[in-house]
Amino acid sequence: MAQTDNPSREQILNQIRSGLRMEVPEARAICSNRQIFEAVTNPLQRFQQECVANLMECTLTANSESSALQLAKALQSLPAGEVFVQEHPSLRKLTALAASDRSIRWSSEGAPGEASQATVTLAEALIAQTGSILVTASCGGRGASIVAPCHIIYATVDQLVPDLQTALSYLARERKLDKNSFACVISGSSRTADIEKILVQGAHGPRRLVVILETGK
Amino acid sequence: MQRKVSLFVPCFVDQLLPEVAVDTVKVLRRLGYAVDFPEAQTCCGQPAFNTGYWNDARPCAEHFVRVFKDAETVVCPSGSCVTMVRKFYADLLASSPLRSDASALCARTFELSEFLVKVAGITDARASFPHTVTYHASCHGTRELDIRDEPLQLLRKVEGLKLLAMQRFDECCGFGGTFAAKFADISAAMGGSKAESISATGAEFVTAIDPSCLLHLQGILGKRQARARAIHLASILAQERT
């Protein structure tokens, strides 16, 4: 079954199996069903709070017109340059409404350019517990959420789930990792604290993470 | 009929800090206990055990179990020595014929402050010690025996005593048994950091339930000519209220 010539495979597996035959004196069985995390009672509010803590920008909009307005605003604030957008009808519509004169590279054309000023994508879900965006390769590919200094996400409130547990169950149930080579839970702008433990935003990934969250109200 | 306890005196207390044991006797007697001292005792075995010489520690532990086999209750002014008995005798004596005696002994062996507060139900030892004192939470007592509040409860009832909290009060003082000799520089560095935390409180005394910590800290504080002096909890409680 192994594709490469790999005699150590059997050797290691055998060593593991014989090692496991040594019984571990069983420590007391762990069976606590205590709740680990506080239940999320108001997902939208929690998501917004976590976004603030994560140094993300989250704006609520009522409809696609106001979402387009937010997109236009975000794009205007950026230096000149190409913007990479996930190929999807809703994003085709949104960018048309935003009527920006930016040059757009669509994900159907390939990976984002190195000099992209921003990427615009959808998300698979939003996670209230940690203020996170769940993306997969279907959201414009891998580079879409990491290559440009600004990542803009267009999402709707029905995509909001309360916690990591729900998001991961969803990924497992929908077998998303069979259909997507990659998934990522993104919880803020890229950062590092490697120098003197001082937080610096915008390490290798986006410095700005902008969420346009359409509530339909 | 008077309640009885048998005194378990750590070997180095017997030889180097006898007043800690003397004070322990004073306190227990004042609170109405008859105290006996089984003279055949030597050591709980911790030095050999901690250094990895379990085969040498074992006969020492067996001797201990024999000495205290008939004791009703065993009290000891040292968290680390009581830890040895309660936490490690089971492993060490797993194949010994004295295994069940050891396990029975566990249930009746206590460190002084936990004995006073949890067994005797006493927090007021009728002591007086009008000085500023800071508390160092010795590692074995805190993490192995879960003795956290008992010493503080006793200290709070000492007349005239002002308790000053130290930063990182439960960080290791750096003694660690043979560690202090084998890795003397690290031990001294850790002691130095602890001494700084102590000095920062301005307290006249630092106290703990472990005489080994206090021996080490006194040495470090002395070398730095610090204001604070190390004193065992028993010695504070032994100062009777008049």
Add this chain to the structure above:
Amino acid sequence: MSATAAQRFLQEAAVKSADLVHREIIRRGMESYDAAHLKGRARIKDWEAAREKCQKIKREAINHLDRYLVQFEQQVIARGGHVFWAANGQEACSYVKDVATRRGVRTVVKSKSMVTEEIHLGPVLEEAGIKVWETDFGEFIVQLRNEPPYHIVTPCMHLNRRQIAELFREKLQTEIESDDPAYLMTVARRKLREAFFSAEMGISGANFLVADVGAIAISTNEGNGRLCTSLPRIHVVVTGIEKIIPHLEDLAVLWPVLATSGTGQGITTYSTLIGGARQPGEADGPEEFHVVLVDNGRSRLLADPEQREVLHCIRCGACLNICPVFRHIGGHTYGTTYPGPIGSVLTPHLGGIAEFKHLSYASSLCGACTSVCPVKIDLHHHLLQNRRNATSAGATKMSERLAFRAWRFAMVHPAIYAFGGWTMRKVLRAMYGLGLAGSIADPMRPWNRHRTPVPLASESFRARWRKELGAN
């Protein structure tokens, strides 16, 4: 004759123990971690329940390691990926080097992987003429300094901004205008971006291997792990076999716990899952995906029922952060890939007890590590077991063995013990009376170098008991 690892450790520890500047840097770093960690813990309602859950997950994974590894492998291969099982570091390095040379790789971008340090992968690739860029900011810095990482999570915590600015000035041959951390980051970003976009191969580690979906999980804050695994055409994962977890949903507790213990965050910024190379229809991504499963002594540790749980470690670094020994000697002093308590416990198993037992002795057994370990490994008790194993393997000094033999004799003969104690006090008192405290002749010399001498009571307690205290 070159110094043994133990001798080097003692020398280095002596230097670092006295280095107050170093101590202050570590203290400040740890203070910042302590504060963040406390905040992180507050986000978890029941921390003890979280620890128990994580322990349970890892216990299940390790106790069925073969089954879960095979399950993981099957899915990776079904998606076109390659899985290579490496018995040791040498096999792992050979495999990666072969893939690189066969595919014409000239530049590699690497995200953080302690296992690649363990097997010394960097030098093997460099020797084959391949340029390796460490892209984790801290790792990038220590790579420029040609030194190993100082800490498994924060590799350059021993350096301040001025030192880093100087380093960049010297090694990067660019104008360095200031030592502001944000500015220094942009300098590194610009430099590494060139590497990200030109490298043919990205090498990453894995924080977890998820068996039920056949994916690796990587947690980073900087995004370098993302770029390493998105841009180059080949992605190679180098991981220990013990990283396996049974279910994707286990990450619901493992991700927050790893982040809380490691940095105090609620979750690491980029929590990534990768199941293979790009699929048809995807906009980008590597064309090839390789997972190198490294054993290197881990399956042997599995066979030790007492210490098997050491394999539960999720490499969060919490034990390093709390350890008072680590805080005083720093990460480099250990001289091992894995420093701190987990390093002291694990290294004898990976590197041999004779050479590395000293690390198990270089601890006061305070137990702080055990109290913070998020998967509840009984770290300080394992150090005790290592000490016991060292003595039974005959790896300790003869003089010490004889000393304890004598000690044991005294301890079961109370009269001899009492006489021995009396003699010791008399001899020491005489010596100190002659002013010999701290001299070569002083048996308490290690003590007296740093401390005032122990008090020498004129009478033992048992003597006083007999004299005056006996009657109630």
